Amino acid sequence: xxxxxYCKGEISFEEVERDTKGKGFFKQEIMYSCPHCKCVLGxxxxxxx
Ligand SMILES: [Zn+2]
Numbered sequence: 163x164x165x166x167x168y169c170k171g172e173i174s175f176e177e178v179e180r181d182t183k184g185k186g187f188f189k190q191e192i193m194y195s196c197p198h199c200k201c202v203l204g205x206x207x208x209x210x211x
Contacts, residue, residue, distance in 0.1 A: 164178075166196040169201070171196060171199065173203075178195070179195045179196070179197050179200075190207070192205065193205055
């Protein structure tokens, strides 16, 4: 469980919106955004799901 720094909404790992960017195995980035306010929370690179 995390708290969105923008809207202070609670975000569970299941709820967080993941948007995969890039193609292929090397350039893939996953963008996480708040399901409440849609603000971008961060990026993750690579082997995640
Ligand atoms: Zn938010």
